[in-house]
Amino acid sequence: MINWLISLVFVISIFALGMVVDYYFLQRRGFKFAAGKFWGLGLGSVAIVQLVCFVVRVPVTIITVEVVTMVVFLTILVDRKLRMHLVEEVVQLPGKINVRKIAVFGLFAAGVFVLTFSETIWGHDALAFWVSKGRAFFVDSGISHRAVFAYWPYDYPLLWPLVSTWFYQFLGQSDLYFVRIIPFVTFMLIGVSLRKWWIQVVFFVTPFALMLLIKPEYGGNADLFVGFFVLLASYYLLDGEIMYSGIFLGLAALTKNDSLPLLLAFPIIAIIFLRHEKGWRSGIALALAVVALDVGFKWYFKFNNRYLDHSFASVLAARPIGKYMLYTVQSFREEFRQVYRWGLGWWLVIFMLLSHYKMLGSNRRILAVLILIGVFFGSLLWVYYVTPEDQASHIGSSLSRVLMQIYPTVLLLAATVQESTKKIMGVRRVTAKVRSK
Amino acid sequence: MIVRLWQLFGWFYVSLAVALLGYFLVSKNNKRLIKNLAVTVCFSVGLYYSLIFVVSYGPKTANFFKGWNKVETVTSGGQNRFAEFLDEVLPLSASGCVLWHNDVPTVYLISELYPRHFIGMDKGADLSDCKVVVDPEKHNVYATK
Numbered sequence A: 001m002i003n004w005l006i007s008l009v010f011v012i013s014i015f016a017l018g019m020v021v022d023y024y025f026l027q028r029r030g031f032k033f034a035a036g037k038f039w040g041l042g043l044g045s046v047a048i049v050q051l052v053c054f055v056v057r058v059p060v061t062i063i064t065v066e067v068v069t070m071v072v073f074l075t076i077l078v079d080r081k082l083r084m085h086l087v088e089e090v091v092q093l094p095g096k097i098n099v100r101k102i103a104v105f106g107l108f109a110a111g112v113f114v115l116t117f118s119e120t121i122w123g124h125d126a127l128a129f130w131v132s133k134g135r136a137f138f139v140d141s142g143i144s145h146r147a148v149f150a151y152w153p154y155d156y157p158l159l160w161p162l163v164s165t166w167f168y169q170f171l172g173q174s175d176l177y178f179v180r181i182i183p184f185v186t187f188m189l190i191g192v193s194l195r196k197w198w199i200q201v202v203f204f205v206t207p208f209a210l211m212l213l214i215k216p217e218y219g220g221n222a223d224l225f226v227g228f229f230v231l232l233a234s235y236y237l238l239d240g241e242i243m244y245s246g247i248f249l250g251l252a253a254l255t256k257n258d259s260l261p262l263l264l265a266f267p268i269i270a271i272i273f274l275r276h277e278k279g280w281r282s283g284i285a286l287a288l289a290v291v292a293l294d295v296g297f298k299w300y301f302k303f304n305n306r307y308l309d310h311s312f313a314s315v316l317a318a319r320p321i322g323k324y325m326l327y328t329v330q331s332f333r334e335e336f337r338q339v340y341r342w343g344l345g346w347w348l349v350i351f352m353l354l355s356h357y358k359m360l361g362s363n364r365r366i367l368a369v370l371i372l373i374g375v376f377f378g379s380l381l382w383v384y385y386v387t388p389e390d391q392a393s394h395i396g397s398s399l400s401r402v403l404m405q406i407y408p409t410v411l412l413l414a415a416t417v418q419e420s421t422k423k424i425m426g427v428r429r430v431t432a433k434v435r436s437k
Numbered sequence B: 001m002i003v004r005l006w007q008l009f010g011w012f013y014v015s016l017a018v019a020l021l022g023y024f025l026v027s028k029n030n031k032r033l034i035k036n037l038a039v040t041v042c043f044s045v046g047l048y049y050s051l052i053f054v055v056s057y058g059p060k061t062a063n064f065f066k067g068w069n070k071v072e073t074v075t076s077g078g079q080n081r082f083a084e085f086l087d088e089v090l091p092l093s094a095s096g097c098v099l100w101h102n103d104v105p106t107v108y109l110i111s112e113l114y115p116r117h118f119i120g121m122d123k124g125a126d127l128s129d130c131k132v133v134v135d136p137e138k139h140n141v142y143a144t145k
Helices: A002-026 A033-054 A063-078 A080-096 A099-116 A124-138 A161-172 A180-192 A197-204 A205-215 A221-239 A242-253 A255-272 A281-300 A312-318 A320-334 A345-354 A358-363 A364-386 A389-403 A407-436 B002-025 B026-067 B068-076 B079-089 B104-114
Strands: B095-099 B117-121 B131-137 B141-142
Touching: A002 A033, A002 A063, A002 A080, A002 A161, A002 A180, A002 A242, A033 A161, A033 A180, A033 A221, A033 A242, A063 A080, A063 A161, A099 A180, A099 A205, A099 B026, A124 A161, A124 B104, A161 A180, A180 A197, A180 A205, A180 A221, A197 A345, A197 A407, A197 B026, A197 B104, A205 A221, A205 A389, A205 B026, A221 A255, A221 A364, A221 B131, A242 A255, A242 A281, A255 A281, A255 A364, A281 A320, A312 A358, A312 A364, A320 A345, A320 A364, A320 B002, A320 B131, A345 A358, A345 A407, A345 B002, A345 B026, A345 B068, A358 A407, A358 B079, A364 A389, A407 B095, B002 B026, B026 B068, B068 B079, B079 B104, B095 B104, B104 B117, B117 B131
Parallel strands: B095 B117, B095 B131
Antiparallel strands: B131 B141
16 A cells, blocks of 8 residues: 555656746746646656766665655745645636546546556566666666666667656665556546547547557557657647747657657757747757757767668668668558557548648648658658668567557647637638628 | 459558548538547547457456555566565676576566676577576576586
């Protein structure tokens, strides 16, 4: 029971940390409640705190974790304005919520909770590096050379391992069972962050989304976190809050190298399409700061990269590029129609996007998200071409998981184009009525 | 030709093309109907396959009510107990090899033995350089030197 309580306090502390970071550093003492944003910023903050601890040679022990948590909770208690905002939010909550929807969501969450915690993490990738690195950092009280080089591939980003380390310090032991609370909350917040109830429902009943959380072989992987961060980045891009997009794309790249192309493309997209938006300069600056952090970390440890340390001339000579790219495209086509994994999720996305094709080009924010998605698929084409493994087996073992990194974002985009069209149609109808009068 | 196209696209893409064609041909009022129908069908199919997954997973939920210790033992096939035993008997400076056994138990034990330096080894490989050999299959540990 005590472990459940500690896990709950951990979850609350991550929300609180994200809220404090947002309030003081990003909103400059402004307050806008968003559970997904707070959770994302909280996860990112614990990773960055540990990276800073490594640089300044401060061990990450239970004392470090307790001090940070106490400071966060005390800040909320001491800062009257922040406390008032929070109380206001809680007081307004009953008026905002739909009891029936909350009840259904609660039942669903309870069911998924039982399914998730019926097994512990038991998958190769999680135990070969993700949570194992987290355990190694826990044993070594922070990032150490020994732990970094204990599990190959060494160059994998460390956000998820560092978050698990933080949790282990909280719990006082490394445990593959209770650590599942982190992907569980992340999964729920992905759904909640999809804005419209009908697309939330489509996400929650996507079989593979559930599998990725519940199945022990996938439960400790990082794909769900990447999906969450890319979704938040797109969410704020569509809202015109470019600074948050830069931050969350940065956190996605600190979770998995797969998102690095998105982060690198972001400044270019921002300069071309988003120059008139609020905070586009800080968004670019923060994204570039994460690129520098990532490159600096990899340079310090002299990491190699399986996909970049190649003789591209020999790859080009050995592999006919057209055939290989076509094979990957065919794999996408085949994967989209695996209904036992995706339901008709991809069907709906393609339908919504093509049936509202005019909307895609008419709005710069929507276009920017669409280009990010294009960059994601383009980078996959490249990775599956230069992969040192056999292309077919690499695609077979990873494509479905990798697609989950972009799936919440494409659902959000589909919902956005549909809702935007509805709004425009509504405005036109009203205008026509006024004219006829 | 038709057979080949059907293999490539099947009912998934054909129905998508039909729905799109229908969407562009019908009047504005019916467009909404098609969209609602698409969302409903999508939800139903997703729900159907999710339920298949959940039902197939159902028996495992009994573990949830038995407590987390039991869950860890069941999922790991007792490897967690073995790891605890190894933690007791092996000094922190120990190093050696873990025999490959269905991948996951091997990487799990390597992880749990940290900071001891252990590497995975094929069963048929030369183990003469391994000071300690851990066999996840038989829950056995022995010294070679």
